[in-house]
Structures are given as structure tokens and as C-alpha cells.
Amino acid sequence: MNFAVLQFPASNCDQDALHVLKNVLGHSARLLWHKDNSLAGFDAVIIPGGFSYGDYLRTGAIARFSPIMRAVQAFAARGGPVLGICNGFQILCEAGLLPGALIRNRSLQFRCEQIFLKTASRDSPFSNQIPEGKILRLPIAHGEGCYFADDAALEQLQAGRQILWQYVNAAGAQTDQANPNGSLRNIAGICNQARNVAGLMPHPERASEPILGGADGRLIFESLLSWLQNKPAQAA
Amino acid sequence: MKAKIIITPKKAVLDPQGKTVANALEQMGYKGIGAVHVGKYLEIELPAGDKESWRRQLDDACHNFLSNPVIEDYSMEIE
Numbered sequence: 213m214n215f216a217v218l219q220f221p222a223s224n225c226d227q228d229a230l231h232v233l234k235n236v237l238g239h240s241a242r243l244l245w246h247k248d249n250s251l252a253g254f255d256a257v258i259i260p261g262g263f264s265y266g267d268y269l270r271t272g273a274i275a276r277f278s279p280i281m282r283a284v285q286a287f288a289a290r291g292g293p294v295l296g297i298c299n300g301f302q303i304l305c306e307a308g309l310l311p312g313a314l315i316r317n318r319s320l321q322f323r324c325e326q327i328f329l330k331t332a333s334r335d336s337p338f339s340n341q342i343p344e345g346k347i348l349r350l351p352i353a354h355g356e357g358c359y360f361a362d363d364a365a366l367e368q369l370q371a372g373r374q375i376l377w378q379y380v381n382a383a384g385a386q387t388d389q390a391n392p393n394g395s396l397r398n399i400a401g402i403c404n405q406a407r408n409v410a411g412l413m414p415h416p417e418r419a420s421e422p423i424l425g426g427a428d429g430r431l432i433f434e435s436l437l438s439w440l441q442n443k444p445a446q447a448a
Numbered sequence: 449m450k451a452k453i454i455i456t457p458k459k460a461v462l463d464p465q466g467k468t469v470a471n472a473l474e475q476m477g478y479k480g481i482g483a484v485h486v487g488k489y490l491e492i493e494l495p496a497g498d499k500e501s502w503r504r505q506l507d508d509a510c511h512n513f514l515s516n517p518v519i520e521d522y523s524m525e526i527e
Contacts, residue, residue: 269517277513306516313518315457319466360461360519394462 213440214256215241218284218300220264222274225297226447236420237433246278255440256293257284259300261353261396261415268283271314271356272302281307293337293436298354301401301411309404311367311369312361318394322355326426327392327414331398333373335362336403337439338410341431347384348377348428350414352392357413359395359402369402377401377412449494455515455522456487471514490514499526 215233219226244251248403251257251262275281275445288294288309296304304310327350331339334407341346361369369375378398381390390411391398393413400430401412417427457463460492465486496503515518515522 269514273513273516311518313516315461315519316464318462318464320468358462362460362518394464429522 213239213255213439214253215239215258215319216244216251217241217257217258217260218246218280219243219260220246220262220278222264222423223260223299225261225299225415227419228415229258230299232333232417232433233258233418236425237437239255239437243251244280246280247277249279249283251280251287251292251299254287254292256436257287257293259284259296259303260417263299264299264303267299269408270306272297272304272306275299275303278293278309282294285309288404288409291406291408293439295338295432295436296409297415297417298352298357298391298413301413302356304409304411310404310411311365312359312402314356314413315358315360316356317354317358317392322353323357323392323393327352327376327400328382328384328390329414330380330384330386333403335373336376336407336410336435338353338401338403338435339376341435341438343431345384346381346421346428346431347380348414348431349426350416350419350429352414354393354413357393357395358411359399361396362408366396369399370397372405373405374402374405375399376403377414381400417421449496450523451490451494451502452523453490453492453510453514453522454468455472455490455520456485456512456521456523458519461519475509493510495516495525501522502526503525
């Protein structure tokens, strides 16, 4: 499979994502600069973490107007899978590809730690290979990861099983204490209605090899690979 | 001409900055202060011209870019 990893000024998880896709999973992946404007030939898009454009105005607010994001909009509209990690999640929300917004952490602190996640829906290109009931342990590193959407949007997310991951404690209980940033309903990651665009605040690309202290993140990339390999052939 | 735009978090949105500032004010002895909301202020310099046309354009810019309607409200004055 051929992955595009987008690179904005001040992206800083781009190389990690590239490393996992190429060296850990053995697939083809290439960095695409924010001024590029074509995704022709790519099977999936990863929008990595960082601080695109200094996160001026709001996180993701400027990145969304990059030429490459027009190509991402078109790619997503055709059903192509797009995964936004951390800043990538914020960009997808600002771009309107995902509902809601990510605001300043409830604690006002930048949180850099290991958290636990439960997979609320395994029915997505990004979560289908995660074993039922498995609690994922992944790192977070963000100051603005508090997920917000109004009540109607939250109900829609819940009813549409668009909530993919929620913060839980090590035992799998969804408690307020296990919520590192104040996200409503402990939301850590969601997908769109069509299920081909997803975003999450935790960093699977920083936890895909045992040498890094955990490989749970690999399950998310393996889900995407499995989905790509099994989906019916379609015109790109 | 100048546009003055004030962006504030929506009431339903958690505003930990505002809450922290309110707590600090209380501790400093400013008793009886209600909720504090921390927002942004933008000043945009404009060439002299059609005020209503600028208002329409900037209203559009506020809605699509300068504020995020999911989490923020804005108000604008042109003078």
C-alpha cells in the first residue's frame, strides 16, 4: 500500500509516522509538503501531529487552507481513508471533515503521558483489527485535546457509532479521572458518518514497536492495512 | 477605517482560562466577581471605502476562519 504523510510547517510527528509505515510495517510511504496539491496514486492519507503554522489563531485553523487540504477534501469525498493524529485531528475538525472541535485541556496543562483507551467501535477502517475488549495503552502529548461538540452533534456521534476510542483507566472503566483533557464523553477519537475519515489525539505512531515501550498503536495501522487490502476494488 | 472583532468562547464551552482568572481575581480580594471569559481581540485596518461591503466580507471571514462557530461567538464593529 502507498501512504501519503502530510507535512506542514511545524509538523513534528511526520517522520515517526513515515518510519512506522515504511520500516515497521514494510509499506510504501512518502511525505507530501503542504503546498503539494495531488494525492494521485495514494491509498491512504496520514495527517501527523505537531503545531502546523504555529497553531496561530486556533489549532489547525491555518493548515486547513493549505493546497494539499483541497486534495484531502476530494480524496475523502471519494471514500479514501484519512487518519488525523493529534494536530491532524485538530486540522480535520477545522476543515469540517470531522464534527466538533478540540479546545484547551481542562487542566490548562500540556499533558505528555501514557493513557488507556477502549475501542468503542471496531466497525471502521481504523479499528477493525483491535481485539474485542482490548485496552490500548498509547502516549498523548497535547495542550488542546479537549473534545467539544454540542449536544445534538454528540448524540449523532453516539447514534452513528462514530466514537471510535474513549479514555478509560487501566481496568477499562470510563471514569473522569482517566480523562486527561476534559473531553466530553471521554472522547479520544472519532470518525465521520461515512467512516473513512478519523482523528484521534493519542499517538499510535509513537507506540508501534516494543522498543518504544508499547506496540498497541500498530493495531490501528494494521486495521487500516487490513481494510485497504480487503475493500472491494474501486476507481480511485 | 478599522474593524474591531471580539471572539469569545460560547457559554456552553468549558473555559478553564476564564475560570482560572476568576479564581485569581477572587484570591486577590476582588470579591463578588462573576464568571470570566477569556477571548481574542483582532483589529483589522481597512482602506477607506464602503463600510457595509467590508462588514459583509469580514462577517464571512469571521464565520469561516477568524472564529470557529462550533466553540466561539464573535462580535464586530467597524469605525
